[in-house]
Amino acid sequence: QVTLRESGPALVKPTQTLTLTCTFSGFSLSTSGMCVSWIRQPPGKALEWLARIDWDDDKYYSTSLKTRLTISKDTSKNQVVLTMTNMDPVDTATYYCARTRAVAGIPTLDYWGQGTLVTVSS
């Protein structure tokens, strides 16, 4: 059974750095083809893809946010960490992590965590 759970602070101040952890079970990030992605959704708005880390440690970032994002993994702990620097109120959103797997060769977000709401406010 595949599960993912996001954890991190519910409230951060402007200019601070956000650190979110995705803890997963039911698969291994050392398995070929396995990846984990981060996605966010501001209240009432659309989904926004943020970053992805692959089993071979390849990393991919949103072009618009790449200077602020860092993704890393700890395979032994089944965790993926996302950091976002210089937080701003517009970064207020629910942040999701999702297992990403190449199905028919196409990266697909097939299991999602429940999401964690992060509010940026002083």
Place this chain on the structure above:
Amino acid sequence: DIQMTQSPSSLSASVGDRVTITCRASQSISSYLNWYQQKPGKAPKLLIYAASSLQSGVPSRFSGSGSGTDFTLTISSLQPEDFATYYCQQSYSTGTFGQGTRLEIK
């Protein structure tokens, strides 16, 4: 960056209706297109991957088609549980989402 444009942004329909949502990519993405359903307060759920393949457990009334830049999601006969927001996502280059289509009860 590849931009994804969905239409319509919102749609009102009745139970039993056939509904089609379209998604257009700003450049060719072959079949690197997925569709997700999201209900209020819940995480998105994968419906269709690789443009036309039905995810395991998803009812057969959902179908997808298209390749290149133009794609469609069709629900053949709307059920009450289908009223939700639908997103397309390209995975050809990173993973851009469309802006979503909100499907409401008429």
